[in-house]
Amino acid sequence: MNTVPATASVVIVGAGPAGMTAGIVLADAGVNVVLLDRLAEGANTSRAVVVHARTLEVLDDLDVTPTLLERGIVVPHFVMRDGDRALARVSFEGLPTKYPYTVMIGQESTEAILLARLEKAGAQVVRHAEVTGLAQDADGVTVDYTDADGNPNSLRADWVIGADGMHSKVREAAGIGFTGATYPESFVLADVRMTWPDPRDEVSLQLSPEGVTVFAPLPDAQPNRFRIVATVAEAPEHQDLAYVQALVDARRPGAHAKIEEIIWSSRFRVHHRVADHYRAGRILLAGDAAHVHSPAGGQGMNTGIQDAVVLGRLLAAVVAGAPQAILDDYEKTRRPVALGVVAFTDRVTRMATLRALPARLVRNLVISNLTRIPAVRNKLAYQLSELANR
The missing domain is CATH 3.30.9.10 (D-Amino Acid Oxidase, subunit A, domain 2)
Known part of the structure; x- marks a missing residue:
């Protein structure tokens, strides 16, 4: 569907996992929401493939997790090796969750599942719609975009969510820095x-x-x-x-x-970058527009989906009449999570890519000895699963 209304309560720029998740939460709450995406279709390659326990929990509330489990493969173990030697074995099976494992599923499947759920909620994704600029005032935001034929158009929204990836035009238009x-x-x-x-x-x-x-x-x-x-x-x-x-x-x-x-x-x-702010007036950021980092641990898409659920609920409350000030809670709760994920994945990446033999030997010894301690293994599993973000 590519008919764009002239106005909407919320416009979401970007129809990836974070954008569609926010759209589902808002549409379920009865909010008039429109998603704009410059691509002709969603992901058709696997890209992000890991769905962690905390993400399965939040998507269960949206009735998405059962389909992910049906189409994915359950993987409860994580092993760190140097050559053929297993340095550490971490199991998710003892985690305090209904989902003590990861699910491996291609992003094209995840997006197809989310799109079906979004459409069931009554929202639409407008394709071939590339945002070219934003102008906000006290009452709303004017979103300029071009259609599939390159014709200029505009859409008036009360709020805009930028879920348009690392090179976010929404973030740039809002003047928000991307430090890293x-x-x-x-x-x-x-x-x-x-x-x-x-x-x-x-x-x-x-x-x-x-x-x-x-x-x-x-x-x-x-x-x-x-x-x-x-x-x-x-x-x-x-x-x-x-x-x-x-x-x-x-x-x-x-x-x-x-x-x-x-x-x-x-x-x-x-x-490895995090947006300096998650909100500029009536413009908010989610997913890769707000944070990017190493794929070590497979936490990028997961963190973005969790962003979207928190933001969607807060914004739905504001649309229903709650004070706009509650939106400040979004940055207060989610930006520290992103900073923690960036720091963790950066440590893992740098540790894993050590090249000097003495440093590698010390690294292997430390990993092997520390992960023999059950509390250390459990803490690592807890961090990877993102259950600490509850």
Whole structure:
């Protein structure tokens, strides 16, 4: 549907997981909400694949989690390795939650599930609508955008949520800074079919002098589909089977893994940044527009979805007549969470990419000894699952 109304209570820019989750919460509360997205369609690649326990909890309130469980694969274990040696084994099974595990599911599936739920709630996503500018005053925000033919249009809203990613035009128009930096390494991401020695109920974080590599199972009719994420000095533009096979052989030489097919691959650089503020008047930020960080731990999409639920509920209350000042609680509660996730994933990334042998030996000894302590393992599982964000 691409008919855009002239006015709306809330306009959400960006129809990714965070934007659609906010839309569901608002639409369920009876708020007139419209989502604008510049893309012709939602994600058709797997990208973010981990859904953690806390996210499963908040999406359960929206009746989304049962479908995620139906289409995903339950993975309750996390293993950290150097070569063939397991340095640490962390289980989510003892966590105090209805969902003591992670669910692995491609982002294209997650977005399709959220879109169906959004449409059930009565909201719409307007595609081919690229926001070009925002102008706010005391009574609302004028959203300028171009349609599929490049024609200029505008939409008047009481509130705007920027969920339009790392290069957010909403954040830029609101004049909100995005403080942080970029990692020197680039990342290779590949979904493959391969023979792999590890069980499909665990995610493996592989440490090596060449860099960090994550191996994670993905749901499939055939039990040999995996996600590979690896740091490299400079990723090639195209990652063919030979390149990814060589990467796996170098990072896990004893695995005797054989890649049968590259389903999809990409390269990217990773930033660690947090918006200086989450609100500027009637404009608010969520998801990657508010924070980006290393994929270590798979917490990016999860943190964004949790942002959206908190923001959606607060904004729905304001639309229903609550004082606008309660929106300040959003930044007070969610920005510290983002700062904590950025700090945690930064430590993990830097620790995992140590290259000097003495530093690696010390790292391995510390990890191995500390994670023998049950309290340490439980704390790590609790942090990865984001249950501390309740």
